[in-house]
Amino acid sequence: MLRRTLLATAAAGLGLMTAGGAMAAGMDKVKACFVYVGPIGDGGWTYQHHQGALAVQEAYGDKVEIQYQESVPEGADAERVLTQMALGGCNIIFTTSFGYMDPTNAVAAKFPDVKFEHATGFKREHPNVSTYNARFYEGRAVQGTIAGMMTKSNKIGYIGSFPIPEVMNGINAYYLAAKKVNPNVELSVVWAFTWFDPAKEADSAKALIDQGVDVIAAHTDSTAPLAEAAKAGGAVIGFGQASDMEAYKPSPRVSSIIDNWAPYYVERVGALLDGTYEQSDVWAGIAGGEVLIGDITDAVPAEVKAAAEKVRDDIAAGTLHPFTGPIKKQDGSDWLAEGATAPDGDLLGMNFYVEGITGDIPK
Amino acid sequence: MDFGGINPVILIASLMVASVPILLAALGELVTEKAGVLNLGVEGMMIMGAICGFITAVHSGSPVAGFVGGALGGAALSLVFAFVTQVLLANQVATGLALTLFGLGLSSLMGQNYNGIKPPLTGALLPATLREIPVVGPIVFGHDWMVYLSILVVAAVWWVLKATRLGLILRAVGESHEAAHALGYRVRLIRLGAIAFGGALAGLGGAYISLVRVPQWVDGITAGAGWIALAIVVFASWKPWRALIGAYLFGGITVLQLNLQAAGSRIPVEYLSMSPYLVTILVLVIMSSGRGRAALNAPAALGQNFHATR
Incomplete structure (x- = not known):
């Protein structure tokens, strides 16, 4: 022994x-x-x-x-x-x-x-x-706050790449944050099925703008959606995605998510x-410095900027989680109870829209 | 005025813009094929036009110069094709395919330092007051000059092919090069001109993508538009106005499917994404099922090389 x-x-x-x-x-x-x-x-x-x-x-x-x-x-x-x-x-x-x-x-x-x-x-x-x-979804919550407050048509758009959990997190966080500051907001999602195809990204942005969307967030890699938004002459705003995309400052790029x-x-x-x-x-995330929120430009009013920065700072401080209950799934079933925050496992496997988003997720 | 959440006025206006590249490229190829030359390198010439136009526009600061540069770039590449097929008498199909691959690679090399640069903007041609007229404004007056030019080119190609001596000679060369040769026309020189014209229009179409539609440079930016242009030529049974319809049909479906998505349509995305290609195939099948008419309209000497001493 x-x-x-x-x-x-x-x-x-x-x-x-x-x-x-x-x-x-x-x-x-x-x-x-x-x-x-x-x-x-x-x-x-x-x-x-x-x-x-x-x-x-x-x-x-x-x-x-x-x-x-x-x-x-x-x-x-x-x-x-x-x-x-x-x-x-x-x-x-x-x-x-x-x-x-x-x-x-x-x-x-x-x-x-x-x-x-x-x-x-x-x-x-x-x-x-x-x-x-x-x-990234933490940054999307900041963008959603800006989108909800800035939209005049109450229609905001999101260009999705592929229906994978990371993108679903982004769409849902963006929508929930916008809904919080603007209950009338509607979200249109266009699936481009590419990470990088500027022609297609530009066409997707154009389709959204044609549908009356005036704030566009993109989950694809190029600057084409911002270039398309720029053609609207200030009526449409968007965000830098992955990089600061400062060439489109101060508008249409009003803020950005920078992957650091x-x-x-x-x-x-x-x-x-x-x-x-x-x-x-x-x-x-934001707290760890991997997600940076790019400079919010003067193209948005001061109170919008302040609200967005508060969301950013609260997330960094850990007092705000972009997914805080009560949240229901699109089909009306319960996801998070009052006050509960989303466990990482749910986020990593997310394959549903939250309640209020219309349309189907392509399989 | 909306159907299923889609405004037809805006839809028509945007499909006219989306169709310009394939329309121009298809017209160029139409003229080339009318002269009896099958150039499958449209995609390669388009992308060369896209990068040459982009580089010219960035350095000169003028979009007009950019389009000229794009046309020259496309024409220059088509001359490679012309040399190989008309002088060295190589197989046109193989040479055309090689031209596409060569164009894609060369454009990627030339574009190395042009990623992420913004070209000068091409604005709307007509004053804003005209553009604000309901319905007619956005559809007729709201475009940049290239959209109008593309329609003018359709009319010009139609007129030249139908009503002028030049058109008659071009068609004669394409229908029976030996007869044309016997009459004393210089078959290879005429074909060379037709190939260069086709290349210039393809280049113009490519430049429209990199200067107006996207507007920036990335590798492979034409993303298969050249192949669609080739299909449109057959779809149009070598008639310019039908090429316009074909291009608008294709551009229209592409725009429509994205708009349907944005409008929250319940149709699955996959069906919408493949619909333009599906419709193209369907139309080609229908066109060629009426045994004869469409096939008969093909230039008789299409794809055949000519050598005077044969």
Whole structure:
């Protein structure tokens, strides 16, 4: 008995030591690779990830080598690109779109020594796969507040990419926040079924404007919806998405959600360098600095700006959750009871509209 | 005045804008095919027009110069096609497909530093007072000059093909190049001109996408518009005014499906998204089922190379 315990303890100790040894080893030089879903010049999502990559280079100089591939389609092509990167000596690979989830896990199985970091996904099937995400819906609540107060037609719009939980969070948070400040508000959702197709994004924005919508939020990656809104000559406003999109200030871009990946990338690559790297699942929001609210311009009245900033600050302070009950689902069934806030599990698997939004979610 | 939450006036006004690129490209291809040349590289020429027009407009600050640049870019690429098929007598189908792939790649290379830049704006042509007339205002007077130009080009192509000596020669070359040659016309030179004209119009259509409709540059911005233009030529049975109808039909359905979504239609999005393509296929099937008429209208020498010593 004693001997057995002793052996077990020794084995565990040995295990810890080797594990600890491997961790403490660190690395002299890290090759960090990034897979982008669009071109860096999209001015939005991919641009912002690339800023993060540049920040890593800035922070560690010679100790890191950056490699990236733009416009990688989600699916089989992604798997090929990932395999090539892993074979090409990448130590850590950041896959920066939801659709890379399965390819990332599949390739990670074949390269246990390479670290994989998948953005916005939830699958960590292997010990070398970590996930990271940002609580974009917190930013949507700020935008919804502006939208609800600014709309003159009481029609606000949302350009959806794909009906995945992240987008559903955004739509529902946007609508709930707008409804809170303007009970008459109606939301139109147009599904573009693309992350990046400026012609289609512009057409979607145009269709919304034709329908009388005067505040547009986009969940796609380019600046095309803002360019379309700009044609309306101040009658239609919108928001920068993923990046600040400051070229469209002060109007139609009245505020923005900025994805600030740089601190996370710097931290993770740093951890790999000094040997403290561990598998993780990070989901930070406004409070954690991963979601920044871009400057609210003077195109909105002071009281709107103040209300939006209060929402932002309350969320940062933790006193306000964008999903606070009572909230019912679209079909009238109960979701959150009075005063309850949405558990993360519900948000990560969200596949429904909240009560008041019309239309069906494409399957 | 609304049907299912959609205002038909606004719908017609926006479908006229959405159709300009495919209309111009289809007209260019129509003229090329009337001369007996099948150029499947429309997509490649359009995207070259899109990037060349964009670069010219950004550097000159003038949208008009941009459109000229776009037309030149499209024409320049079409001359590559003309050289390979008319001088070296290569297969037109294969060369056309290669031209598309080449155009997509070359435009991507040229556009490397032009992502995220805003081109100068192309405004409405007519004064605001005219545009505010109900119904007629938005449909007839509310557009930029390219929309009017595209309709003028339809009329011009129709008139030239139907009523002028040039049109007669062009058609003769396309129907029987050997007869035209025997009459003393320089078949390959005429075809070269037709190809360059087709390229210029495709380039103009592409420039409209990058300068007006989107307006910015990204890789693959034409997103298959060139293939639709090719289908419209067949749909129109090589008649200019029918090409206008075809282009408006296609543009109309594209705009309608997004509007239906925004208006909260209960029809699933997937059906709406595929409807333009479905209608195109349906129309092509119907057109060609009436054995003969549509097929008969195709230029007899379409796709055949000509060599005088044969």
